[in-house]
Amino acid sequence: MDLLNYTPLGDKKNSDFFESYLPKVYERRAASGLDDLVREMAAVLIQVQHGDAIKYLAELAVMGPYRLIDSALSETHRIFLLQSQPEFPRLIVLEPLSASYEDELTRWNELYPLSRNKPNARYVGEIYKTSSVSGVRDALEPQNIRFVYPGDQENGFYCLDHLTFTFLSDFTYNRVGYVDVDLDDLAAIGLTERITLSPSDQAVINAAVELQASKGIDGLVLGLDHMATRILAGEREDAILEYLTMVPYYFWGAYNITEMNSSTNVTRNPNVPDDKMSPARVFTANNTPSFVNSFDNLPMPTEDFVRNFGRRMHHMAVAVIDGHVADEKNVDYVVRQLSEMGTEFLAHVVGECKDEPNLKQIFSKSSPYSLLITEYVERCHGYEGFFTRGNVAALTEAAGAAERYEHGHVFD
Numbered sequence: 285m286d287l288l289n290y291t292p293l294g295d296k297k298n299s300d301f302f303e304s305y306l307p308k309v310y311e312r313r314a315a316s317g318l319d320d321l322v323r324e325m326a327a328v329l330i331q332v333q334h335g336d337a338i339k340y341l342a343e344l345a346v347m348g349p350y351r352l353i354d355s356a357l358s359e360t361h362r363i364f365l366l367q368s369q370p371e372f373p374r375l376i377v378l379e380p381l382s383a384s385y386e387d388e389l390t391r392w393n394e395l396y397p398l399s400r401n402k403p404n405a406r407y408v409g410e411i412y413k414t415s416s417v418s419g420v421r422d423a424l425e426p427q428n429i430r431f432v433y434p435g436d437q438e439n440g441f442y443c444l445d446h447l448t449f450t451f452l453s454d455f456t457y458n459r460v461g462y463v464d465v466d467l468d469d470l471a472a473i474g475l476t477e478r479i480t481l482s483p484s485d486q487a488v489i490n491a492a493v494e495l496q497a498s499k500g501i502d503g504l505v506l507g508l509d510h511m512a513t514r515i516l517a518g519e520r521e522d523a524i525l526e527y528l529t530m531v532p533y534y535f536w537g538a539y540n541i542t543e544m545n546s547s548t549n550v551t552r553n554p555n556v557p558d559d560k561m562s563p564a565r566v567f568t569a570n571n572t573p574s575f576v577n578s579f580d581n582l583p584m585p586t587e588d589f590v591r592n593f594g595r596r597m598h599h600m601a602v603a604v605i606d607g608h609v610a611d612e613k614n615v616d617y618v619v620r621q622l623s624e625m626g627t628e629f630l631a632h633v634v635g636e637c638k639d640e641p642n643l644k645q646i647f648s649k650s651s652p653y654s655l656l657i658t659e660y661v662e663r664c665h666g667y668e669g670f671f672t673r674g675n676v677a678a679l680t681e682a683a684g685a686a687e688r689y690e691h692g693h694v695f696d
């Protein structure tokens with residue numbers, strides 16, 4: 285793909301600053317060797333509160349495609365490795381060994397009113413495959429990207445011999461990681477002290493797996509379709525350019541979601557035949573900051589989310605295979621089954637999938653363990669676009685309403 289001649293889609297206007305630096309970022313990525321060094325996404329990384337890991341693994345097993353394949357102990361954490369299909373990114377869960385554990389994630393969560401009750405729960409970032417972690421550092425450090433070194437902070441997971449992480453981005457509060465070995469087991473990254481789960485913990489996970497299978501959901505949920513970060517209005521372009529500096533993605537396009545006073549900005553990996561091998565990274569930002577917004581009192585669920593929880597990952601989208609169960613679309617079937625088992629959703633499935641290519645989507649309520657919303661998305665009849673403006677507006681509104689509904693007394 286010729287990035288320098290690609291015209292991004294959408295109607296969100298970017299500044300001259302963005303338009304002039306985007307091609308420079310692409311050119312420098314190629315010149316520095318990063319485009320050759322870094323390939324598709326290897327994993328996503330999520331930390332939960334001490335004591336929440338088994339419950340979160342069970343929730344994941346009921347709701348999506350991820351299954352536990354390995355677990356290990358570090359000085360500070362229990363670490364769980366999960367897999368969907370082998371060619372799709374792994375999911376890694378970190379659980380502090382102590383309820384009093386604290387690192388940068390804790391301190392940043394404590395700054396925000398709605399994340400302070402779960403101060404260790406946070407989506408941390410994505411890990412990318414590379415041929416050399418030191419090569420990545422050599423390429424990016426001259427570009428003022430900071431990496432974690434021993435002694436920088438409390439969690440040794442962020443600086444292993446075969447796994448390196450950036451500092452938390454000031455724009456997204458996410459890290460980017462790079463791994464230069466296959467993540468088929470945790471010993472590959474030097475975590476050799478295995479955990480044997482207690483029979484009761486193993487039973488909890490097994491029951492979740494069996495429950496999902498008994499409802500016929502297991503074959504319908506595939507890998508991750510995309511992940512969406514929410515950031516402040518004024519930092520949209522910086523966040524996108526920084527991410528595109530660090531990973532071999534491209535700016536696919538950006539659309540104004542006028543009704544919600546926000547924009548949806550999509551970056552994708554140009555080198556994979558299937559997005560689920562290296563899911564799209566979406567950035568959502570309000571069009572105006574909250575104090576300016578107050579002149580007109582437009583909706584501002586995105587800015588409210590960031591003010592309530594801090595810049596962070598808002599949702600992970602799970603792809604539902606296109607098709608029917610009896611006369612129900614697969615996503616409707618999955619949502620109905622999960623609802624009957626007690627999973628709560630925000631509003632209803634949006635989008636129509638009659639005879640034309642389109643999208644059907646829905647948001648779950650946020651997980652009490654990861655604080656992440658799960659989106660289910662069915663791309664019907666080979667839908668080529670990435671999203672529809674109407675669906676995004678409806679989903680954004682539903683998520684904003686849920687936040688106010690649950691926590692409205694805090695800020696409104």
Ligand SMILES: [Fe+2]
Pocket residue numbers: 510512599601659
């Ligand atoms: Fe989404």
